[in-house]
Amino acid sequence: MGHELIRRARWIPIAAIAAVAVAACEDTKTVFVDVPVEVPVEVPRALFEEPPEGALGFLGYNDEALSNPTCAECHASIGAAWKGTAHASAWADLQNSGHAQAFCEGCHTVSEMGNAAEDGGWTATQDERYYDVQCEACHGPGQAHVVTGQNPPLVSIAVDTDVETATNGCGECHSGTHHPFVEDWAQSNHAKTGTYPQADLTRSCANCHVGQGALVAWGVQSNYVERDDDLAQPIVCAVCHNPHDATNEGQTRFPVETTIIENHLCAQCHDRRTVPDPGSSHGIHPHAPEAALLAGEAGYFFPGLDFSAGDLVPTHGSAANVGLCATCHVNMVEVTDAATGEFLVNSTGHVFNAIPCLDPQGIPTGEDICDFSTTARTFDACTGSGCHGSPEVAFTVLMVAGLRIETKLEEVHDLLALIDPNGEDPFDGVDPNTGLIDATDGVITAAEGAVFNASLAEHPGDGDVYASSTHNPFLVEALLIASIDALETEYADILNPPPPAQRVNREAQLLEVLQRAGIR
Numbered sequence: 001m002g003h004e005l006i007r008r009a010r011w012i013p014i015a016a017i018a019a020v021a022v023a024a025c026e027d028t029k030t031v032f033v034d035v036p037v038e039v040p041v042e043v044p045r046a047l048f049e050e051p052p053e054g055a056l057g058f059l060g061y062n063d064e065a066l067s068n069p070t071c072a073e074c075h076a077s078i079g080a081a082w083k084g085t086a087h088a089s090a091w092a093d094l095q096n097s098g099h100a101q102a103f104c105e106g107c108h109t110v111s112e113m114g115n116a117a118e119d120g121g122w123t124a125t126q127d128e129r130y131y132d133v134q135c136e137a138c139h140g141p142g143q144a145h146v147v148t149g150q151n152p153p154l155v156s157i158a159v160d161t162d163v164e165t166a167t168n169g170c171g172e173c174h175s176g177t178h179h180p181f182v183e184d185w186a187q188s189n190h191a192k193t194g195t196y197p198q199a200d201l202t203r204s205c206a207n208c209h210v211g212q213g214a215l216v217a218w219g220v221q222s223n224y225v226e227r228d229d230d231l232a233q234p235i236v237c238a239v240c241h242n243p244h245d246a247t248n249e250g251q252t253r254f255p256v257e258t259t260i261i262e263n264h265l266c267a268q269c270h271d272r273r274t275v276p277d278p279g280s281s282h283g284i285h286p287h288a289p290e291a292a293l294l295a296g297e298a299g300y301f302f303p304g305l306d307f308s309a310g311d312l313v314p315t316h317g318s319a320a321n322v323g324l325c326a327t328c329h330v331n332m333v334e335v336t337d338a339a340t341g342e343f344l345v346n347s348t349g350h351v352f353n354a355i356p357c358l359d360p361q362g363i364p365t366g367e368d369i370c371d372f373s374t375t376a377r378t379f380d381a382c383t384g385s386g387c388h389g390s391p392e393v394a395f396t397v398l399m400v401a402g403l404r405i406e407t408k409l410e411e412v413h414d415l416l417a418l419i420d421p422n423g424e425d426p427f428d429g430v431d432p433n434t435g436l437i438d439a440t441d442g443v444i445t446a447a448e449g450a451v452f453n454a455s456l457a458e459h460p461g462d463g464d465v466y467a468s469s470t471h472n473p474f475l476v477e478a479l480l481i482a483s484i485d486a487l488e489t490e491y492a493d494i495l496n497p498p499p500p501a502q503r504v505n506r507e508a509q510l511l512e513v514l515q516r517a518g519i520r
Helices: 076-082 086-095 102-107 135-139 143-148 181-186 211-217 290-294 325-329 391-419 446-457 473-490 500-517
Strands: 005-024 027-046 333-336 343-347
Touching: 076 135, 086 102, 290 325, 391 446, 391 473, 446 473, 473 500
Parallel strands: none
Antiparallel strands: 005 027, 333 343
């Protein structure tokens, strides 16, 4: 059936006689009462005006106020939510920017930019009905669907990382030196997740390693081109961002301005195996524990400790850092030429590294391995939010935290090597020779708890920098001290028991950590 006309209800109040059934005891009788009601009267109205010549099926706005896209006549709830987004004011924002140029207009209107069309809309007609980034800017021309009711134009969530040749999707507009979101994202691990061997749509890994899987896990039922493809999409823009809804800042699907871990966008994936799992063959190694580290809840807490999960919370995980992960990992900064001061690029922070490596021009890259220095890396995320006074201060704090953790970590490694000398690598998760480190036996021994804490301590951050050094150095150092103490106590028959003075020193070390964290 065609959709040539839309019947819009006009409500007309009239006096009516309503019959109301009233039950009394076992008898039922009908009582007539005068009740004013409103009866809808259908008024036929054309659903859209014929688009101008050359529009190639793009419909655009359907009212003189240029506020209601034609698509929203039927998709009203989505259209209403869209009106709160930056897409809905794209044209006005461009005109008010002070630097509007004709070449910008294709991305601030309904045109072939952002969808599979090759022409049409604003580009072909310059008609004001195509102002703003309306539904068709991403979904493509809608006229055929409106007329026939068939084949709704589906958006593509795929991101073409070659922005020079991109002909569809977010990358056509969200790229370039002023907003290189796609160029930055393409260097990040988010752009590589779909290529992991285990990242197929039938495994739980897909919830975080496959774009389609993440959308399903988050309850997104929308249809799109790649939804049923066998080809796994990486964590693309539309996974984290909702193009239809601006409830959260940045149109993210979950807020980033919250210290409630369960609600935070990043924690939907970066809060996985945070404590040992005796039911998993990988269970004595953490997996994506970053959010729980910030909350002080990651690790193996040996019985009888002087602290518990949630006690050791660093500033990075406190209310002082309401953005949590995003404060450091999505830091946007303008990069200028060091010699001339001329503008180079607006770094969007979408490489997602907190202290990213820099290219020769000083532009952040997605590289993990480079010198650990204030010249090879940028510490803007540490200073721009007002947390640390200078890059040198941030560098020093990180170095000290890392060295303290490194010292304790070496002690744990040395003890585990003595406790489990038959294992080639006591951190491989399974050692059938001794049974002391065996992730398949359904129990967590002291040695396995120490393995988990050591793995947590050396959880990878940016290259050779431990993530634990920034996410929660207090907790990790305390857990390593506790691990050393537990190993020396539990396996005293294997190890040479430490002299009493060393044991007292261990207790003093732990007390110092707790005092620095402010809980003693």
